[in-house]
Amino acid sequence: MSARGTLKQKVGRFLVALPPYGWLVVFFLLPFLIVLKISLSELQAAIPPYKAIFAWAEDGILQLRLNFGNYSYLFSDELYALAYLNSLKVAAISTALTLLIGYPMAYTIARSPARYRNPLLMLVVLPFWTSLLIRVYSWMGILKNEGLLNSFLMWLGIIDSPIQIMETNTAVYIGIVYSYLPYMILPLYATLEKMDLTLLEAAADLGCPPFKAFLKITLPLSMPGVIAGTLLVFIPAVGEFVIPDLLGGPDTLMIGKVIWAEFFDNRDWPVASAVAVAILILLVVPIMLYQRNESRAEAK
Amino acid sequence: MTTQPPLIRIERVTKRFGDFTAVNQIDLDIRQGEFFALLGASGCGKTTLLRMLGGFETPTEGRILIDGVDVSTVPPYERPVNMMFQSYALFPHMTVEQNIAFGLQQDKMPKGQIAERVKAMLDMVQMSQYAKRKPAQLSGGQKQRVALARSLAKQPKVLLLDEPLGALDKKLREQTQLELVNIQEKVGITFIMVTHDQEEAMTMACRVGIMKEGRIAQIGTPFEVYETPNSRFVGDFIGNANMIAGAVTGGEGADWTIASSDLGCTITAHHEEPLPNGSDVTVMVRPEKMSIGRQPVAGAINTVSGRITDIAYLGDMSIYHVKLAGGARLQVSQANLRHGIGGRLEHDEEVSISWHPGDSVVLLA
Amino acid sequence: MNASLSGRAASLYTMLALGYAFLYLPIVLLVIYSFNASRLVTVWGGFSTHWYAELLHDDKVLDAAWLSLKVAVVTATGATVLGTLASVLLVRFKRYPGSTLFAGMVAAPLVMPEIITGLAMLLMFVAMEQTIGWPAGRSMTTIVIAHITFCLSFVTVVVRSRLAQMDMSLEEAAMDLGARPLKVFLVITLPLIAPALMAGWLLAFTLSVDDLVISSFVTGPSATTLPIVIFSKVRLGVSPEINALASVFVAFVGCAIALGGTLSRKQD
Numbered sequence A: 001m002s003a004r005g006t007l008k009q010k011v012g013r014f015l016v017a018l019p020p021y022g023w024l025v026v027f028f029l030l031p032f033l034i035v036l037k038i039s040l041s042e043l044q045a046a047i048p049p050y051k052a053i054f055a056w057a058e059d060g061i062l063q064l065r066l067n068f069g070n071y072s073y074l075f076s077d078e079l080y081a082l083a084y085l086n087s088l089k090v091a092a093i094s095t096a097l098t099l100l101i102g103y104p105m106a107y108t109i110a111r112s113p114a115r116y117r118n119p120l121l122m123l124v125v126l127p128f129w130t131s132l133l134i135r136v137y138s139w140m141g142i143l144k145n146e147g148l149l150n151s152f153l154m155w156l157g158i159i160d161s162p163i164q165i166m167e168t169n170t171a172v173y174i175g176i177v178y179s180y181l182p183y184m185i186l187p188l189y190a191t192l193e194k195m196d197l198t199l200l201e202a203a204a205d206l207g208c209p210p211f212k213a214f215l216k217i218t219l220p221l222s223m224p225g226v227i228a229g230t231l232l233v234f235i236p237a238v239g240e241f242v243i244p245d246l247l248g249g250p251d252t253l254m255i256g257k258v259i260w261a262e263f264f265d266n267r268d269w270p271v272a273s274a275v276a277v278a279i280l281i282l283l284v285v286p287i288m289l290y291q292r293n294e295s296r297a298e299a300k
Numbered sequence B: 001m002t003t004q005p006p007l008i009r010i011e012r013v014t015k016r017f018g019d020f021t022a023v024n025q026i027d028l029d030i031r032q033g034e035f036f037a038l039l040g041a042s043g044c045g046k047t048t049l050l051r052m053l054g055g056f057e058t059p060t061e062g063r064i065l066i067d068g069v070d071v072s073t074v075p076p077y078e079r080p081v082n083m084m085f086q087s088y089a090l091f092p093h094m095t096v097e098q099n100i101a102f103g104l105q106q107d108k109m110p111k112g113q114i115a116e117r118v119k120a121m122l123d124m125v126q127m128s129q130y131a132k133r134k135p136a137q138l139s140g141g142q143k144q145r146v147a148l149a150r151s152l153a154k155q156p157k158v159l160l161l162d163e164p165l166g167a168l169d170k171k172l173r174e175q176t177q178l179e180l181v182n183i184q185e186k187v188g189i190t191f192i193m194v195t196h197d198q199e200e201a202m203t204m205a206c207r208v209g210i211m212k213e214g215r216i217a218q219i220g221t222p223f224e225v226y227e228t229p230n231s232r233f234v235g236d237f238i239g240n241a242n243m244i245a246g247a248v249t250g251g252e253g254a255d256w257t258i259a260s261s262d263l264g265c266t267i268t269a270h271h272e273e274p275l276p277n278g279s280d281v282t283v284m285v286r287p288e289k290m291s292i293g294r295q296p297v298a299g300a301i302n303t304v305s306g307r308i309t310d311i312a313y314l315g316d317m318s319i320y321h322v323k324l325a326g327g328a329r330l331q332v333s334q335a336n337l338r339h340g341i342g343g344r345l346e347h348d349e350e351v352s353i354s355w356h357p358g359d360s361v362v363l364l365a
Numbered sequence C: 001m002n003a004s005l006s007g008r009a010a011s012l013y014t015m016l017a018l019g020y021a022f023l024y025l026p027i028v029l030l031v032i033y034s035f036n037a038s039r040l041v042t043v044w045g046g047f048s049t050h051w052y053a054e055l056l057h058d059d060k061v062l063d064a065a066w067l068s069l070k071v072a073v074v075t076a077t078g079a080t081v082l083g084t085l086a087s088v089l090l091v092r093f094k095r096y097p098g099s100t101l102f103a104g105m106v107a108a109p110l111v112m113p114e115i116i117t118g119l120a121m122l123l124m125f126v127a128m129e130q131t132i133g134w135p136a137g138r139s140m141t142t143i144v145i146a147h148i149t150f151c152l153s154f155v156t157v158v159v160r161s162r163l164a165q166m167d168m169s170l171e172e173a174a175m176d177l178g179a180r181p182l183k184v185f186l187v188i189t190l191p192l193i194a195p196a197l198m199a200g201w202l203l204a205f206t207l208s209v210d211d212l213v214i215s216s217f218v219t220g221p222s223a224t225t226l227p228i229v230i231f232s233k234v235r236l237g238v239s240p241e242i243n244a245l246a247s248v249f250v251a252f253v254g255c256a257i258a259l260g261g262t263l264s265r266k267q268d
Helices: A007-039 A069-076 A078-111 A114-129 A132-143 A148-156 A169-193 A198-205 A210-221 A223-238 A242-247 A255-265 A269-299 B046-054 B096-106 B111-124 B140-152 B170-187 B198-204 B222-227 B232-237 C002-034 C050-056 C059-092 C099-111 C114-132 C140-165 C168-176 C181-210 C213-218 C226-234 C240-267
Strands: A054-056 A062-064 B008-017 B020-030 B035-039 B061-066 B081-084 B158-162 B190-195 B207-212 B215-220 B242-252 B255-260 B265-270 B280-285 B291-293 B302-313 B317-324 B329-335 B350-355 B360-363
Touching (some): A007 C099, A069 A269, A078 A114, A114 C240, A132 C226, A132 C240, A223 A269, A255 A269, A269 C114, B020 B215, B035 B046, B046 B190, B096 B140, B111 B140, B190 B198, B207 B232, B232 B242, B265 B360, B291 B329, B317 B350, C002 C240, C059 C099, C099 C140, C168 C181
Parallel strands (some): B035 B190, B158 B190
Antiparallel strands (some): B008 B061, B207 B215
């Protein structure tokens, strides 16, 4: 198939390209343009509850009425700034914990005998196939004051009275680590598994004991996996709604919860859109980092 | 030299993986400054033996002494031995310089000294202008040089080379063979190389150990293993050989008469040891030791005749495949010394082949 | 050296085992407590299947489950078709006008927070209804469209890697023997990437059944999916009935995986 294909080939290629390309433009790209547009319009008590940006003035000139009020509102109310910062904090801590738990697991699986690797990996992915909602819910019964964890600890005699875990940030961390662990382990496993083990033999041969070789060879070489896993957990965790809503308390302010509340409770679509755009701007850097990391890994 | 104790002593070393015995009771001494080659087909245990010297495998039985010290269970990072890996195993995230410095840093060598040593190694392998490159930016030959520099940087007592030229193309390989020998002579470090390429082993090594099924079949200089193999296996493995089966019928001094059913006649072969009458032997004659022509060589002791079935013209020489009247086939090679068209032997020609008894080897195994 | 090596291995495997315990214990406890006779979630009141019976009579749950199933089947099928085409586009077409935009659009839903995707989709549906009158209101249709959009990317990830690994010389051989491109795709390529299509379909199905956030945005009063029902119940606290529902879910997924496992083993 040369670049100068026949007309028939060109038509064929166009027919293959059109459905997925068209679908994504209409149902993915367009919605984000609309969000951007609405975030710049005014709230009105109607359906839909916002005013058009473009309006035809009397003399037939198209007027653009941009309203940056929604954005300045975000800055004026400290709730949003707090929610942003807190989302970043919660996402960062949870991602670090996920990495801490995921790395040794991925490493052990990647270095186990070849015939056990796939089953072990399967065991990591398996819970992912059951509902996220149910998995988060399962922790409610464990973490609450009269829940299984507290009962167990009290039965052991480690504590006398229940410790408050449910409705704290700790519960949210546990929930995020639990839900996103496979996203961390899979890319880590992929880079660790394809690593050339003779590099470690070479390091040992040159006088480097095992743990040092891990730090100087394995760890740097697994960085693409660490970056991919970290971003795959961090990015969705920033916008997470279900986990902080179910496991967090009223003071667990996260941006996902704010959008939900703005949208469903206050029905303030323009502000909700402005919050969404603001998250996107916040996430553009990590998303681009992720893309670059992936295309680099592909190029190798 | 001979009075010196060996640098490496391998004592009845065996390595088993489950039911499989990779290395079977090998004894081997290697002297300081030697270039030793372990030669054998894949799966013969040569790489396992090398890896035991490097510390990547522990012997199941027996022990390995380096400079009189038992290192059988010493981990690789504490051995005075370095290895050049077949895949080179250059660290992809480090530059050429950093790769070469890696081993020196492990020894906590002062920074200034490291820089000096790295520079010297880069000069030695003529890679100075590539010091800041990453391995991915190097060609195969350049990677090979960096790997060599890295493994020599620590000035080990022994350098192990696992198929050091295996990843290079033919032309580059031939050129690198001599370079490697020159470097070895310059640094004076004992080299132990594993290879499956007999030409490579013969060109580079002072001594060659030929391995078969976990054991060493023969050890000797390239000349010894080629001219006087101790078994059919070695004779066949190194170079080309005509193997003629027969039975001893009598002898006079060191010349023995052997009745060959293959050839359908009796031949005379030279052998220093006594051979009992009637014993089955194989007489090996190298193709280049036989002469071929339209007329029998006058006064030749061993002469047979046949018809040329194939001629492989290699430029510098030709290999003639000759079918004898009795059905046996012989290979004869002859240098193409003359341009002469008229003298050239043709396909299907009747020829006569002869050789001197002293150019044949009697093999008992 | 061997002793310390095995010691290191032992501690690594212990960590791995703890990791698996962390992953599975909550689900196991959930299933155990679904058979608890007591309404109090943490007090064991004896074995009972009472909550399963209750579940069977909950029309709201059953209706929602049926809707979720329908949505998931349509979504998985649509996303697999579009995702396969998208993979062909990404792997085989290489450079064409707008290829970078396309690669970006395929990858973005993978990392986009659901809450933003959901909001964006809803706002688009509202805008479309205003301008072209379609889709009329929010219903199963809007849910399916939204689900296909985000599942498409996941299917593409799976199919694309398989397609990229495929030996191109197989297709070239078929063409050399006289098959036209479409025929080559149907007879050679498709059967070879079929396992990836199956995996992609299952992934899309699961994601669709599982989705709460995007569905909550793009649904209307007429279409309540199972996660929406569960979420409204869960928000009120832990209840044995949800334990039972969750256990049914786990059992269903377990059976599907066991079936898939034996099927793929038979294929090998």
